[in-house]
Amino acid sequence: MEQVLQQIGIDQYIFLAILLFCIGAFGILYRRNAIVMFMSIEIMLNAANLLLVAFSNYHEDANGQVFVFFTMAVAAAEVAIGLAILVAIYRNIGSIDIDKLKNLKG
Amino acid sequence: MIEILFYILSAVTLGSAFLTILSKNPIHSAIWLVVCFFSVAGHYALLNSQFLAMVHIIVYSGAIMILMLFTIMLMNLNVSDEIAKPVVTKILATVCFCLIGFFLVSALAQNAPAIETYTTTGADFQSIQVLGKVLLNEFVVPFEMAAVLLLMAMIGAVLISKKEKKTT
Numbered sequence: 001m002e003q004v005l006q007q008i009g010i011d012q013y014i015f016l017a018i019l020l021f022c023i024g025a026f027g028i029l030y031r032r033n034a035i036v037m038f039m040s041i042e043i044m045l046n047a048a049n050l051l052l053v054a055f056s057n058y059h060e061d062a063n064g065q066v067f068v069f070f071t072m073a074v075a076a077a078e079v080a081i082g083l084a085i086l087v088a089i090y091r092n093i094g095s096i097d098i099d100k101l102k103n104l105k106g
Numbered sequence: 107m108i109e110i111l112f113y114i115l116s117a118v119t120l121g122s123a124f125l126t127i128l129s130k131n132p133i134h135s136a137i138w139l140v141v142c143f144f145s146v147a148g149h150y151a152l153l154n155s156q157f158l159a160m161v162h163i164i165v166y167s168g169a170i171m172i173l174m175l176f177t178i179m180l181m182n183l184n185v186s187d188e189i190a191k192p193v194v195t196k197i198l199a200t201v202c203f204c205l206i207g208f209f210l211v212s213a214l215a216q217n218a219p220a221i222e223t224y225t226t227t228g229a230d231f232q233s234i235q236v237l238g239k240v241l242l243n244e245f246v247v248p249f250e251m252a253a254v255l256l257l258m259a260m261i262g263a264v265l266i267s268k269k270e271k272k273t274t
Contacts, residue, residue, distance in 0.1 A: 003226050004152050007108045010224075014214055016116050016149075020123060022207040027127035029199035032191055035132050035178060039139050042170065043123050046146050049162075057153045058224070060231045062240045065158055069241065072165050073252040077259035079170050083177045084263035090181050091269075 005057055013054035020047035034086055034096040038079065045075050112152060119145040132178045136171060143167045157234045 005013075020043060027040030049068045056064025090096050122141040129135050143166040150159035230236060241249055 003224075004108055004112065004154075005224055006226070008112050011214075012112065012116075013149075015211060016119070018210045018214070019120055019207060022203055022210070023120065023123045023127065025206060026199055026203035029202055030127060030191070030196060033132060033183075035174060035183075036127065036135050039126055039135055039174070042139065042166070043126065043142065046143070046166075050146060050149060053150055053153055053155055053158060056232070057155070060227060060229060062231050062236050063244070065155060065232055065237060066241050066245050068158060069161070070245075070248060070252055072161065073256060076165060076170060077255050079173055080259045080263045081266070083173055084266040086177060087180065087267050096181065096183070 003057075005054075010054060010058050014051065017047045017051040017054070020044075020050065032098050034089075034098050035083075037098070038082055038086075041078070042075060045071055108152070112149075115145050115148045115152065118142075119149070132183050133175070136175050136178060139174075140167050140171050143171070155232050157232070157237060 024040045024042075024044030024047060027043065028037055031037055031040070049071055052064045052068050052071075056062065086096055089101070093100055119142055122138045122145065125138040126135045126142060129138060144163065147159045147162045147167070150156075150162055
């Protein structure tokens with residue numbers, strides 16, 4: 001079984017994860033729709049997961065992949081709570097535009 | 107062969123991630139995000155982590171995306187609802203994106219690899235058997251904590267989204 005890391009090296013995976021993370025950060029800054037911002041957070045978490053798996057393969061160590069499971073659990077919990085909060089916000093102000101959330105502004 | 111596959115998958119991942127953020131309709135964003143998740147699962151399969159690829163498809167492309175699509179359709183969002191951000195914010199976001207990307211890539215481009223020549227020992231380190239042993243021996247306490255976290259998230263989501271009784 002030929003190994004993918006022998007063929008293309010770990011560098012390419014690191015650069016791919018960096019670009020994916022940057023796209024997620026860009027989405028947080030660029031959009032004002034709260035659901036799309038959640039999707040950007042998911043993209044950033046995926047970039048971190050990809051890097052964990054690549055390094056786990058690089059060192060032939062299963063611990064990195066176990067951390068990916070914990071990241072997935074945290075992401076699932078975050079999405080469940082976040083979407084519940086968004087539904088509550090939508091019921092109250094009729095929009096999920098983050099610029100309209102000015103109640104705590106004082 | 108495997109290089110071509112990697113570059114195609116990377117292009118799909120990055121392109122669909124961009125389209126997720128740039129498409130106006132939230133439902134289109136969700137669909138592009140599904141494409142992005144599937145290509146990340148393809149990367150995992152390329153790295154021989156079959157179990158992780160399966161879990162990724164089930165959890166992300168299945169559960170999380172269904173949840174998001176339900177929420178989007180529950181709120182009945184339209185494209186016209188979204189007011190465009192001021193141009194200054196968009197330019198600043200793009201500049202930040204370019205700066206972060208340029209800084210990280212240039213910082214890591216010059217580094218020498220920790221292991222000069224990558225060799226495989228051929229040992230089995232990422233089958234379900236090994237992962238289960240690691241998860242339930244070394245990481246059993248975080249594993250239990252993840253269960254508690256998911257239970258709390260479930261109860262919290264139900265409590266938050268419960269309709270309040272109208273007073274007066």
